Amino acid sequence: MDAYLVAMLVFAGFYALMALGLNVIWGLTGMVNLGLVGFFGVGAYASALLTSKLAWPMPLGWAAGATIAALAGGIMALIVARLRGDYLAIVTLGFAEVIRLVASNEVWLTNGTDGISGIPGPWRGAVTPQQFNLIFLGIVWTAVAIAFYLLSRASHSPFGRVLRAIREDEDVAAVAGKPVLWFKVRAFVTGAAVLGMAGALYAHYNAFIAPEGFAPLLTIYIVLALTAGGVGSMRGAIIGAIFLITLIEGTRFLAAAVPGVTPVQKAALREGAIALTLILLLRFRPQGLIPERTRTKA
Amino acid sequence: MTGSILEVRGLARRFGGVVALAGLDLTVRRGTVTALIGPNGAGKSTAFQCISGVIKPDSGTVRFEGQDITGWRPDRITGAGLVRSFQIARGIPRLTVLENLLLYGQAQPGESVLTAFLGTAAQKRREEALREKARAIAGRLNLARVLDNPAAALSGGQKKLMEIGRALMADPKLLILDEPVAGVNPTLSAEIATHIAHLRDEGMTVLIVEHHMDFVASLCDPVIVMAEGRPLMEGSFEQVANDPRVQEAYMGRRAVHA
Numbered sequence A: 001m002d003a004y005l006v007a008m009l010v011f012a013g014f015y016a017l018m019a020l021g022l023n024v025i026w027g028l029t030g031m032v033n034l035g036l037v038g039f040f041g042v043g044a045y046a047s048a049l050l051t052s053k054l055a056w057p058m059p060l061g062w063a064a065g066a067t068i069a070a071l072a073g074g075i076m077a078l079i080v081a082r083l084r085g086d087y088l089a090i091v092t093l094g095f096a097e098v099i100r101l102v103a104s105n106e107v108w109l110t111n112g113t114d115g116i117s118g119i120p121g122p123w124r125g126a127v128t129p130q131q132f133n134l135i136f137l138g139i140v141w142t143a144v145a146i147a148f149y150l151l152s153r154a155s156h157s158p159f160g161r162v163l164r165a166i167r168e169d170e171d172v173a174a175v176a177g178k179p180v181l182w183f184k185v186r187a188f189v190t191g192a193a194v195l196g197m198a199g200a201l202y203a204h205y206n207a208f209i210a211p212e213g214f215a216p217l218l219t220i221y222i223v224l225a226l227t228a229g230g231v232g233s234m235r236g237a238i239i240g241a242i243f244l245i246t247l248i249e250g251t252r253f254l255a256a257a258v259p260g261v262t263p264v265q266k267a268a269l270r271e272g273a274i275a276l277t278l279i280l281l282l283r284f285r286p287q288g289l290i291p292e293r294t295r296t297k298a
Numbered sequence B: 001m002t003g004s005i006l007e008v009r010g011l012a013r014r015f016g017g018v019v020a021l022a023g024l025d026l027t028v029r030r031g032t033v034t035a036l037i038g039p040n041g042a043g044k045s046t047a048f049q050c051i052s053g054v055i056k057p058d059s060g061t062v063r064f065e066g067q068d069i070t071g072w073r074p075d076r077i078t079g080a081g082l083v084r085s086f087q088i089a090r091g092i093p094r095l096t097v098l099e100n101l102l103l104y105g106q107a108q109p110g111e112s113v114l115t116a117f118l119g120t121a122a123q124k125r126r127e128e129a130l131r132e133k134a135r136a137i138a139g140r141l142n143l144a145r146v147l148d149n150p151a152a153a154l155s156g157g158q159k160k161l162m163e164i165g166r167a168l169m170a171d172p173k174l175l176i177l178d179e180p181v182a183g184v185n186p187t188l189s190a191e192i193a194t195h196i197a198h199l200r201d202e203g204m205t206v207l208i209v210e211h212h213m214d215f216v217a218s219l220c221d222p223v224i225v226m227a228e229g230r231p232l233m234e235g236s237f238e239q240v241a242n243d244p245r246v247q248e249a250y251m252g253r254r255a256v257h258a
């Protein structure tokens, strides 16, 4: 049970990182990004390959994962420069699927659908699995803390002000003297770096990655986490991630505790409970658990 | 400091089948408050869109201070000192009035990602200077009381004042205002005219699109009339108001309802 709890907290950390990254791109700048799992995947594969095939030290692999994802984010921002709303959603969704297909088919590099196993983890083998989980818990949440600190600052800085202005009205931001495309690129690069870092850490925690681990469902979870937490709010991103993990895992026990139903019915009950909770939350608190504060600090 | 600050030549722009601009020529002399008037749909706002770079003209040139700025991005044009307001007040509704003003501040190093992460002293200094400036402009435009309210909560007239205030934050040499007193009560309208006259006296050049003829009469000289995407005539308000071509262009609508 303890081990389970620690594992859940580690995953909450991954979700929080991803929600923070998404919050820069979608929350602050208003660019729908349904391809976030693609950046997560790029970071995961980059770090996994560099550390296991080229024997790079892990921290360097993580940095490379974040950097390559950031690069992909910059290119993506240039490609989708003129797109908004639905079109942006489709293109970004397509990007993530392309990443997944490349990972499935470029067997020489990625080992295809069999995935990459034996990815090193910090002190794995030298410590008990339980200790390993605790170490990783520390690493992930340190990363969350650093990302949160930096992104909160940026969010309430003049930079964040421009991103919000672009989100609300691009023409006004441009007339205010801000090079809109350049800001979008920077927002995408920053957000994708955090997503890539999350992916890299995930690869080394899990020791194994395969294309099916980067399916669109994960994107949906993170979008839900940020929506529940408060779009545009960095605190909300973290709280939303914890909330979502608690909801997904908590309902597992709730459903199990319901007497006199078949396992299939239990699974359905669980999904129903998750859906109902999210609907109620958004009905009564559309701005999320921690609403965005838009003021900049002097 | 005489001569023209803005020269528009042969500006053309169509939207599908609609010809919004059909070869507009327009010269704004330095130090004037020039009016651009014309019936609804004459192409005035489209001209502003093209001049400010928000949309690109199909053909024609825009020269600002002798420099060809045709097709420049809007942020560059603003940086060069030509700043426009929007006809329908387009505040950033969820930001406060202060933030809306600060947004138009130029040369803020804190707009780079790294500086924003670090929160450097240069960023703080610039932000303080911009806040000082925003407070001064707000004081001048009677917006001081509402600085911390969200822009969405402003009255129609206050939104118009905020549009002007924002533009002033960018230190315009040429300020172009699209209907700065539309839907504004006569008292406030007169106040806005006074504000603009002061700006002119301080050396700013202003180009205004406006339908309120009493406002135009009291403030603007010269007055340029356009219709159907072309220039019609230019002169003092008196000359323009008494010209039969102008009255015809307004097609029975009284050109002067002052």
Ligand SMILES: Nc1ncnc2c1ncn2[C@@H]1O[C@H](COP(=O)(O)OP(=O)(O)OP(=O)(O)O)[C@@H](O)[C@H]1O
Residues within 6 Å of the ligand: B015, B018, B019, B020, B038, B039, B040, B041, B042, B043, B044, B045, B046, B047, B087
């Ligand atoms: N984005 C657009 N798409 C299609 N047609 C447009 C667009 N913008 C303007 N038009 C058309 O171009 C013509 C000129 O419009 P414009 O807004 O420039 O007129 P205006 O002189 O500002 O009018 P008003 O005094 O009513 O504000 C109109 O027929 C208008 O319908």
Ligand SMILES: [Mg+2]
Residues within 6 Å of the ligand: B044, B045, B046, B087, B178
């Ligand atoms: Mg108009």
